[in-house]
Amino acid sequence: MSIISVTNLTFAYEGSYDNIFEHVSFQLDSDWKLGFTGRNGRGKTTFLNLLLGKYEYSGHISANVSFEYFPFHVDDKGAMTMDIVAEIVPDVVQWQLIRELSLLQLSDDVLYRSFDSLSNGEQTKVMLAALFLKDNRFLLIDEPTNHLDLHARKLVGEYLRSKSGFILVSHDRSFLDHCVDHILSINKTNIEIQKGNFSAWWENKRRQDQYELASNEKLIKDIKRLSDSAKRTGKWSDEVEKSKNGTRNSGSKVDKGYIGHKAAKMMKRSKNIEQRQQSAIQEKSRLLKNIETADRLQIHPLPYHKNELVECDHVSIFYGSNVVCKDVNFRVEKGDRIALCGANGSGKSSLLKLICDEDIPHTGVARKDQQLKISYVSQDTSNLGGQLSDYAASQGIDESLFRAILSKLDLSRLQLEKDISTFSAGQKKKVLLAKSLSEQAHLYIWDEPLNYIDVISRMQIEELLLEYAPTLLFVEHDSEFCANIATKVIEL
Template identity: 60%
Template sequence: MSQINISQLTFNYENSYHKIFEDVSFTIDSNWKLGFIGRNGRGKTTFLKLLMGLYDYSGVISSSVNFEYFPFDVPDPSLSTIFIVDSIFDDYEPWELDKELSLLKLNPEVLNRSFETLSRGEQTKILLVALFLKPNSFLLIDEPTNHLDLDGRMIVSDYLNKKSGFILVSHDRNFLDGCIDHVLSINKTDIDIQKGNYSSWAFNKQRQDQFELNQHKKLKQEIGHLKTAAKRTENWSQAIEKSKKGQRVSGLRPDRGHIGHQSAKMMKRSKSLEKRQEKNIQEKEKLLKNIDWSASLQLKPQRYKKERLISINHLSLFYDERQIIKNFNLTINQGDRIALIGKNGSGKSSLLKLLLGEPLTFQGDLIRGSQLTLSHIPQETGFLKGDLRRYAQDQNLNESLFKTILQKLGFSREQFEKDLASFSEGQKKKVYLARSLCQPAHLYLWDEPLNHIDVLSRIQIETLLLQTPPTMVFIEHDRSFIDQVATKIIELS
């Protein structure tokens, strides 16, 4: 057992005045299974890279263990998978490798295939196997679930539960609950470590937020009283000043001799009281900023003229001349929130594209209502570039509403000035989310909308979809989100 010590860590990116971390200190046990939680853009990946020594910083990071970052870079994916494993670490016994493959339910046959022919989920599992083979290593696992389906997430969560010594960045609540014993959270004003899983952390956070909300109400009243007192002091000070100059106050002629003796002393007292009141107000207003607000979002779905929007009967769908869906039936009625689930490659995204009207090859009946307005969130984010204002104009969005939604999802005003191409994957996904929320539509088609999206934003979106329920079809692998939002679950096999 050893410890990782972070002492007075301060870091900001070059040409940025905003500090990602400022005078941060805490200690991590190298045997912990640590979940890492925080808003997109708060610095989770940055912190992992600081541990790896990739950036210059002030302060001290000390540890007796080696850090290994996941996902490991694979320069030549055309090489055999066993060669990729050995390039990461080759000093292992064959039975050790077989054991790790078995835990992740991987057929040893995959070792003989080129790495690029494996599915993204298989690649994720292989890299985890290779890294956990290395002794005396503390793994920094950055969002491993993005290419895992529901079954894959359960398998990897069970696998990590049998391991120790890692920091795991993930936004999937069920996944975290299955494999961590501590939570490291980057909050709005501090960094906190708690023992337990995600659910215990969320329970404690809810209690803390409620406490701060109550404090917020109480402090607002106290600040109001202080400001009233400060105003009285200001009026008193002005009255004294008028008296000293020989002006009438409330119709009375002042006693110049008496005031000449007392005015300096009283002015000094009033100024001192003003300063104390102003300092008290500022200190209390700072306390109001400790809660990490999850502002409510808005959505204005349109009601279609008929109850039924789309019907599909005996559909067979083809991709590159390969049949991926056979004899499929689906009816989308007003108010349905349909979750499409299934293993990667089962045709979920292709079905969504067909609903969008893309020219895919199919057989069977697809009846789409006339004048149906759709809003779509794509799975990939690599096409975004340019500035937010131009993007809003190109998409015919209300720029003010668009930016307000992004702020509620955790964007800072500084972020609005940056090029979209420089955004993190989570921030890019939020741009697509904000665009869709700005678009009144009869039907919302969302393809993995929560990829890279932080936990707090997921909860905001869940709350919105339950309070203002749209008609939608979505693909998602977050079990908690599906259970909360979906009115129907359709599994493709």
């Protein structure tokens, strides 16, 4: 066990006036299983890169362990998998590698295939096995679940649960719950650490937010009451001061000693009220700094004149001699929210593209009305770049609405003025989702819409879909999202 200490860390990218981190201090135990969470663009990957020494910063990071980042960069994906593992772990011991692969339910046959012939899930498992063969390393595991199917996520979760000494960046709630014992969260104004899994952290945060909102409401009332009281006391004080001179016409003598004593009491009361008011204002200023806003989203599905929108009739998809799915039959009817499930490589994305009229080699028929309007969210964000205004114009969507949705998904006004190519992976995915939410459509087809998307935004999207109930056909490996949203599940 050793301590990783972060002291007074401050960092901003070169040319930027905005600090990603400002005077941040905390300590980590190198034996912990840390889940790392925070909204997109808050600096999770940046922090991992700071641990790796990739950027200059002010402050201090000290540790008695070396850091190792996942996923590894693979230069030659056509190389034999065993050779790639040997590059990652030069002193690899064969039986230890086979043991790790076995824990991940992966046959050692994969070692003697080219790396690019492995599925995304197989590649992830091989690299994780190599990662945990490194001794005296604190492991920085950055979103290992993207593109992993539900079964693979469960396996990887079980594997990580048996390990320790890592930071795991993930937005999959059930995955985090399964394999971490502490949560490291990047909030609006600080970084905090809490013992327990994600659900425990979220419940504590929800309670803290509710307490702060209630305290804030009480302090607002107290400040108003004290302010009103101060005005009344000031008015009374003026009246007392005037009475010192007495009423000339009355002929009566004024007891100036009594009035002076009364004025002094009024002054003391006024000072007490002022001090209490300032104290309440200071206490209020400490509240609400880390409450996350999650404004209500909207979607505008179009009514459709038929109950059936799409029918797949004995559809088989193939690439060369490889049949990826065979004899698929299902219907999409009005109001359905269908989760298309299956292992990686089972043809889910190809089927969605076929329905969207892409040229996919197939037999059988995917029927739909030519008048059917579809809004599609792709897995791929690699082609995104340029200004948001140009992107909105190219997609034929209302720019004001598009920007408003992105703001609700926690993109700042400053971020909205930047080139899309500089966005984080999660922010790029939000661009595709905001585009879809800006479109009026009969059917929404979303292919892994939540990849890289932060937890709070996932919950926003869940609430939106449950409230507006659009017809939706989607592929998603977040088990909690599927359980909450899907009205039907189709297994390939």
